[in-house]
Amino acid sequence: GENVEQHPSTLSVQEGDSAVIKCTYSDSASNYFPWYKQELGKRPQLIIDIRSNVGEKKDQRIAVTLNKTAKHFSLHITETQPEDSAVYFCAAKVNTGRRALTFGSGTRLQVQP
Amino acid sequence: GAVVSQHPSRVICKSGTSVKIECRSLDFQATTMFWYRQFPKQSLMLMATSNEGSKATYEQGVEKDKFLINHASLTLSTLTVTSAHPEDSSFYICSAVGSTNEKLFFGSGTQLSVL
DSSP states (O other), rough: OEEEEOOOSEEEEESSSOEEEEEESSSOOOOOOEEEOOOOOOOOOOEEEEETTOOOEETTEEEEEEETTTTEEEEEEEEOGGOOOEEEEEBBBBBTTTOEEEEEEEEEEEEEE | OOEEEEEOOOOOOOTTTEEEEEEEEEESSEEEEEEEEEOOTSSOOEEEEETTTSEEEEEETTTTEEEEEEEEEETEEEEOOOOOOOOGGGGEEEOOOOOOOEEEEOOOOOEEEEE
């Protein structure tokens, strides 16, 4: 099955700096890679996703890059704000309706004001 | 995005009792739902895949007789934790694939505490 590794486990940045979280996956058949933000005690919220036919996708301060050859993808948050503080999870799956997502171990991002 | 509703949000129960958690897709039909468990400061671990009208598929190490899943309709899946014990205390969260058959949307989760 799929195995997703995520680094770092914790990340502390100053407000306004950029944050980068990296993930690798094992199943070359995986073709859908979402990122979720989870605040304490709440449900994960989808913040951005990318498919394997795209190398990069951007949505305001958030961007995701995908290197399918190397089987890794990254989340980039620019101009970080204190409200970006949360746990971020990457995930991967083969994009059919009955396949579940496999999640990375999570990154706790702390943005210092 | 699609809306997934989960109830209850928090349960405290005595050891040995059973607890039922409901997961509903509110504005779409979900032929497949997924149940995850999340321990404190850990990732989401898939427990089982719930398929409407058929038996659930359990992940390795998850006891199907302890975690009963019923997906009787296209909008409702239930997870029953039978004879709960303190080690079952966790955050249980359901999810469903929206109409695009791609994006996964999560319920609000159920924090189970077994005393």
